[in-house]
Amino acid sequence: MLVVKKFGGTSVADKDRIMNVARRCIRDYQAGNDVIVVLSAMGKQTDVLIDMAKEINPNPGRRELDMLLTTGEQTSVALMAMAMDVLGVPAVSLNAYQVAMHTTSAYGNARLKRIDTERIRHELDSRKIVIVTGFQGVNKYDDYTTLGRGGSDTTAVALAAALHADKCEIYTDVDGVYTADPRIVKKARKMKEITYDEMLDLATLGAGVLHNRSVELAKKYGVQLVVRSSLNEEEGTVVKEDVKVERMLVSGVAADKNVTRISVVGLQDKPGMAFRMFDALAKANINVDMILQSIGRDNTKDISFTIPRDMTDDALKALEDKKDALGAQDIKCKTTVAKVSIVGAGMMSNPGVAAKMFECLYNSNININMISTSEIRVTVLIDEADVEKAMNAVHESFGLED
Amino acid sequence: MLVVKKFGGTSVADKDRIMNVARRCIRDYQAGNDVIVVLSAMGKQTDVLIDMAKEINPNPGRRELDMLLTTGEQTSVALMAMAMDVLGVPAVSLNAYQVAMHTTSAYGNARLKRIDTERIRHELDSRKIVIVTGFQGVNKYDDYTTLGRGGSDTTAVALAAALHADKCEIYTDVDGVYTADPRIVKKARKMKEITYDEMLDLATLGAGVLHNRSVELAKKYGVQLVVRSSLNEEEGTVVKEDVKVERMLVSGVAADKNVTRISVVGLQDKPGMAFRMFDALAKANINVDMILQSIGRDNTKDISFTIPRDMTDDALKALEDKKDALGAQDIKCKTTVAKVSIVGAGMMSNPGVAAKMFECLYNSNININMISTSEIRVTVLIDEADVEKAMNAVHESFGLED
Numbered sequence: 001m002l003v004v005k006k007f008g009g010t011s012v013a014d015k016d017r018i019m020n021v022a023r024r025c026i027r028d029y030q031a032g033n034d035v036i037v038v039l040s041a042m043g044k045q046t047d048v049l050i051d052m053a054k055e056i057n058p059n060p061g062r063r064e065l066d067m068l069l070t071t072g073e074q075t076s077v078a079l080m081a082m083a084m085d086v087l088g089v090p091a092v093s094l095n096a097y098q099v100a101m102h103t104t105s106a107y108g109n110a111r112l113k114r115i116d117t118e119r120i121r122h123e124l125d126s127r128k129i130v131i132v133t134g135f136q137g138v139n140k141y142d143d144y145t146t147l148g149r150g151g152s153d154t155t156a157v158a159l160a161a162a163l164h165a166d167k168c169e170i171y172t173d174v175d176g177v178y179t180a181d182p183r184i185v186k187k188a189r190k191m192k193e194i195t196y197d198e199m200l201d202l203a204t205l206g207a208g209v210l211h212n213r214s215v216e217l218a219k220k221y222g223v224q225l226v227v228r229s230s231l232n233e234e235e236g237t238v239v240k241e242d243v244k245v246e247r248m249l250v251s252g253v254a255a256d257k258n259v260t261r262i263s264v265v266g267l268q269d270k271p272g273m274a275f276r277m278f279d280a281l282a283k284a285n286i287n288v289d290m291i292l293q294s295i296g297r298d299n300t301k302d303i304s305f306t307i308p309r310d311m312t313d314d315a316l317k318a319l320e321d322k323k324d325a326l327g328a329q330d331i332k333c334k335t336t337v338a339k340v341s342i343v344g345a346g347m348m349s350n351p352g353v354a355a356k357m358f359e360c361l362y363n364s365n366i367n368i369n370m371i372s373t374s375e376i377r378v379t380v381l382i383d384e385a386d387v388e389k390a391m392n393a394v395h396e397s398f399g400l401e402d
Numbered sequence: 403m404l405v406v407k408k409f410g411g412t413s414v415a416d417k418d419r420i421m422n423v424a425r426r427c428i429r430d431y432q433a434g435n436d437v438i439v440v441l442s443a444m445g446k447q448t449d450v451l452i453d454m455a456k457e458i459n460p461n462p463g464r465r466e467l468d469m470l471l472t473t474g475e476q477t478s479v480a481l482m483a484m485a486m487d488v489l490g491v492p493a494v495s496l497n498a499y500q501v502a503m504h505t506t507s508a509y510g511n512a513r514l515k516r517i518d519t520e521r522i523r524h525e526l527d528s529r530k531i532v533i534v535t536g537f538q539g540v541n542k543y544d545d546y547t548t549l550g551r552g553g554s555d556t557t558a559v560a561l562a563a564a565l566h567a568d569k570c571e572i573y574t575d576v577d578g579v580y581t582a583d584p585r586i587v588k589k590a591r592k593m594k595e596i597t598y599d600e601m602l603d604l605a606t607l608g609a610g611v612l613h614n615r616s617v618e619l620a621k622k623y624g625v626q627l628v629v630r631s632s633l634n635e636e637e638g639t640v641v642k643e644d645v646k647v648e649r650m651l652v653s654g655v656a657a658d659k660n661v662t663r664i665s666v667v668g669l670q671d672k673p674g675m676a677f678r679m680f681d682a683l684a685k686a687n688i689n690v691d692m693i694l695q696s697i698g699r700d701n702t703k704d705i706s707f708t709i710p711r712d713m714t715d716d717a718l719k720a721l722e723d724k725k726d727a728l729g730a731q732d733i734k735c736k737t738t739v740a741k742v743s744i745v746g747a748g749m750m751s752n753p754g755v756a757a758k759m760f761e762c763l764y765n766s767n768i769n770i771n772m773i774s775t776s777e778i779r780v781t782v783l784i785d786e787a788d789v790e791k792a793m794n795a796v797h798e799s800f801g802l803e804d
Contacts, residue, residue, distance in 0.1 A: 070476075075473050079455065
């Protein structure tokens, strides 16, 4: 069996943890498997390097920043190979250039294009554990690139896809995917299985266990993902196409507090107004999420939408610049909102799920600002202060603790 | 003009020094020159990385150690490019793989085979300062290698040779090559010029300004070297083929205390004994330096030789194993010895230089243990305690302070 195992920065933060991870991988190796290990930089090393850079240049170029950051994973893979060697198992570390991980040229946010598997296959054939730098790639100029936040998950899934691995295990500091964040919902339950689509929605909606690009990639190539804890031996959660167990209506509840609602009030009701507004936001690189349009007074319309909270200032600036062109009367902004979502592949064939959620929130006296739905998801925008109450109520109402 | 400038670890140890080096290089750039900068790892970073490795594996494999160590220079070149950028000058950092610096496969002690110059030329043509990692290379397996101690000097000279640079400046913490170590000989004088051969002998004999491999390479390709201080604007010492000034008989005095003398006493006087002995030492990877053979008693012979002091234990072990096979009566070892050498291209055509040195030592009441000479060098082995006295006496006797 060929297994890809990915460990994040906290799992390799110091000598003892590195030895632990080494032992864990060696167990798989000694059971006769081919083992590929993908590592992030040690602990907070990436942040340390960014601080070093900013001390010299407050606004370092992305090309040179990637050149600097890629030293982080190269350090952790080399140390891991030494750890395995001292434990008596042959291992070899490879960075993005050695593998070769070909990416697009976008420094800081590159996308994988193609992975050469020859070197890895050769090393596996000589019965070595292969340790690969996560998060990094090489572009057509032979320059190092990085894949953006959570990029090591993507590296692991891409390797699993390219090498037709039997399993891709993502080790993290939680022991699987839960029906809701256990810090908020005490009765949250770990799921044994979840579909790619459900996981994608949960990832996008703020359940930060896996990076959504890695889930997309796993779905595209049918890579079986397992989310497990690096701290214990729990079985974790399997992410795959078809889930065997009887589908629950709803499989999980997620909340996202990184939200601002902006309302543009009194727009002229003529064609092209919405386009101009969202075009201005797109040009400022702002992702718009939920959108609600309503009829205002005097033949005008109001448009409300949500954006990531850390982009509030940029969005307001972009809109103020266009305010006159849009003929808008007012721009309102509320930062104390949050999204709560339910996700479940079972929803598709079961009408009434959304209604049940709204009823539950009404019974808990929680006001709904905006609603957005997809085939397997219902999202409501509520006051941030109500998030905990809402999640617990919804979690109980759909019987997720059982 | 194309200039290669090499700065060691102390010159880039922190933010302020990095900014200083950046400004210094920018001055050359703004004068219209093409500038290539070769850097070592910051401060003691290489030692820090070795310590990290040894904490995990007391005897780390050389392949993985090189994978780890090469992150050191990659960090310093990326930060330097950011420093130049913040000062408004376009710069690009390149590591051994990006350049490409092809080396032999010997991890930890590789030799440069070939340098691709296309990428560097391209970056220079677009008027960027090119910052290259010293000390490192890539072998035929696409693995990183390192060039051994002082390897960054070699990188700089090799780049200067491959690109036909007009000048290769080695910046260090002394401001040039002296007639003797100024810490020992107070009247030591900085030389304006010195030949490759003299520099080679001085480097080999313990004047640690330049690595001898870099001098060999400079001689082979006729690269004009300049040794300068990174701390001041002094002109430094030029190392080249022909020196214009009237040749002094002797240009410098050097001492080396990393010496042990070993004597193998009462060897059977039959063919092959010396071969067997030095073969045993060669197999133990021990460099033998001065050798003296003398007739012993009863048709036996004695052989004395010097080795680096840190190899004493290894050498004694290798000899003890062969003692019976060699029929040796005794093996003696003295670690409190040192080599003092005079070097000078003028010696070749001037007999009597060695005699003058011996006379001077005799007048100072210093006993000579062994003697070794070449066309431009005389080396004597004396008691370690006499080194300071000997150097000052010889320095004065040859009038080197003028």
